[in-house]
Amino acid sequence: MIKIAMIGGGAGGLITSSKLSAELSEEIKQEKVSITIFDKRETQEFQPGYLEAAFRGTKPEKLKRPVDRLISKGIKVVHANCESLDLDNHQIITEKNQEKYDFDYVIVSTGCSPDYSQIPGLKEANMDFYTDADVSSRIFSSLQTIKSGRIVVGIAGLPYKCPPSPNEAAFMVDEYLRRHDLRTSVDVTFITPYTRLYTAEPINEVIEPLYSERNIDSRTVFNTDYVDPAKKEIISLEGDSVKYDYLFLTPPHKPADFLKGTDFADDEGWVKVDKRDLHITDHDYAFAIGDTNNIPTSKAGVEAHLEGIVVANNLTMNVTGEGAKHFFTGRTQCSMETGFHHATFVVGTYDRPVERIKPSVTNYAEKKVMEEIYWASLHGHYEWLFKYHFKKDYFAESPS
Amino acid sequence: MTTYNIDSKGTACPGPITDLIRAYRKASNGDIIILQATDPGVIPDSKAWCGMTKNELVGTKENKGEYEVTIKVTAKK
Numbered sequence: 001m002i003k004i005a006m007i008g009g010g011a012g013g014l015i016t017s018s019k020l021s022a023e024l025s026e027e028i029k030q031e032k033v034s035i036t037i038f039d040k041r042e043t044q045e046f047q048p049g050y051l052e053a054a055f056r057g058t059k060p061e062k063l064k065r066p067v068d069r070l071i072s073k074g075i076k077v078v079h080a081n082c083e084s085l086d087l088d089n090h091q092i093i094t095e096k097n098q099e100k101y102d103f104d105y106v107i108v109s110t111g112c113s114p115d116y117s118q119i120p121g122l123k124e125a126n127m128d129f130y131t132d133a134d135v136s137s138r139i140f141s142s143l144q145t146i147k148s149g150r151i152v153v154g155i156a157g158l159p160y161k162c163p164p165s166p167n168e169a170a171f172m173v174d175e176y177l178r179r180h181d182l183r184t185s186v187d188v189t190f191i192t193p194y195t196r197l198y199t200a201e202p203i204n205e206v207i208e209p210l211y212s213e214r215n216i217d218s219r220t221v222f223n224t225d226y227v228d229p230a231k232k233e234i235i236s237l238e239g240d241s242v243k244y245d246y247l248f249l250t251p252p253h254k255p256a257d258f259l260k261g262t263d264f265a266d267d268e269g270w271v272k273v274d275k276r277d278l279h280i281t282d283h284d285y286a287f288a289i290g291d292t293n294n295i296p297t298s299k300a301g302v303e304a305h306l307e308g309i310v311v312a313n314n315l316t317m318n319v320t321g322e323g324a325k326h327f328f329t330g331r332t333q334c335s336m337e338t339g340f341h342h343a344t345f346v347v348g349t350y351d352r353p354v355e356r357i358k359p360s361v362t363n364y365a366e367k368k369v370m371e372e373i374y375w376a377s378l379h380g381h382y383e384w385l386f387k388y389h390f391k392k393d394y395f396a397e398s399p400s
Numbered sequence: 401m402t403t404y405n406i407d408s409k410g411t412a413c414p415g416p417i418t419d420l421i422r423a424y425r426k427a428s429n430g431d432i433i434i435l436q437a438t439d440p441g442v443i444p445d446s447k448a449w450c451g452m453t454k455n456e457l458v459g460t461k462e463n464k465g466e467y468e469v470t471i472k473v474t475a476k477k
Contacts, residue, residue: 158421223424237477238453238476296419
């Protein structure tokens with residue numbers, strides 16, 4: 001039997017495994033192939049909804065689903081995280097009782113999470129919308145008590161997932177304050193280590209006027225060094241400072257702990273892969289998709305989705321000996337809500353620069369449609385919509 | 401003195417400046433960062449970044465669509 005191991009049951013892991021289970025359904029029925037997901041979580045959460053929980057009061061329960069309801073037919077689940085991955089010997093050791101599992105193919109999709117250890121003082125002072133839905137909802141609880149002062153949002157360190165989300169936080173907190181007649185008594189400041197409000201110039205061009213119109217103060221090239229919770233100050237590497245009363249910053253992120261120190265990850269633990277076919281360098285039976293890898297593009301759900309489709313296709317081809325190899329185009333499709341039912345998208349590929357897309361109600365509607373179909377898409381439903389939407393960016397037929 | 405060689409060729413959004421900023425965080429005053437990229441925006445972006453952060457732009461090179469920016473870290477407190 002060919003054993004396929006999927007480490008991580010988040011969006012990337014679920015989409016990839018559902019595609020594999022569909023393409024290899026006969027082989028699974030005949031017990032020639034098995035697919036096993038390794039993830040200790042019992043629930044999965046809709047991460048783009050964390051902003052809604054933080055700034056609009058969406059209840060955390062609405063962003064959660066039991067994992068067992070999201071697993072496609074024919075896929076097994078081991079409710080344990082990976083403690084170590086031995087690629088050379090094709091073996092996973094889980095945290096639970098050190099159990100060992102052999103595999104023929106492995107896909108690492110373990111995402112990334114906030115790493116507060118990089119910024120002294122930040123954990124004590126900050127509330128974030130990246131850790132989980134419940135933590136995100138604490139921001140809304142805090143917002144409801146704010147009547148005056150300065151709220152600081154923005155980027156405390158790199159990398160982090162969902163590149164537009166710090167800007168979205170600025171726009172959404174501004175919207176909340178305006179809707180509650182608090183905007184003139186509460187200041188909003190956005191900090192970023194980039195030279196612009198958004199690093200891609202075409203997007204910066206369309207959002208910079210909004211910052212001015214909405215009186216959102218900004219500090220660019222601000223490289224956060226540490227936070228002083230007693231003085232309520234953020235200090236930069238260059239010795240500059242920003243005062244705050246409330247801090248909703250985006251912390252730097254880290255990959256899963258078991259990856260650090262391995263020979264297939266870089267010195268920070270991001271898995272080294274070929275940016276086109278996502279195989280782990282020097283291991284053509286191992287892949288890494290989504291936030292966990294080191295490819296030079298955004299860490300976001302759409303990337304995990306498109307990478308997963310490529311890997312599922314290529315792995316199926318390896319198993320069946322049929323089909324053609326696909327390659328990831330580097331396509332980004334990050335939505336950036338700009339407040340008041342408007343949004344833009346950060347769209348680009350490895351070979352095309354980011355497009356200049358003005359915020360619109362239509363874009364906002366598209367973003368909402370994608371949210372509505374999210375849970376079903378984890379089972380592979382609506383894949384025809386993604387193919388139609390992404391067109392030639394859905395995958396490439398050659399690596400160049 | 402440490403030299404950080406950053407290969408940012410073929411990057412998509414958020415782009416090579418992200419790699420520069422991540423290397424800068426690890427560097428100390430006196431260290432050199434050499435950033436290579438295929439995005440032509442890396443030259444004006446790096447110049448702007450150096451000007452705004454007060455780090456020293458040592459030089460830039462271009463060769464057949466590949467760009468190299470050398471920066472000396474000088475602005476950390």
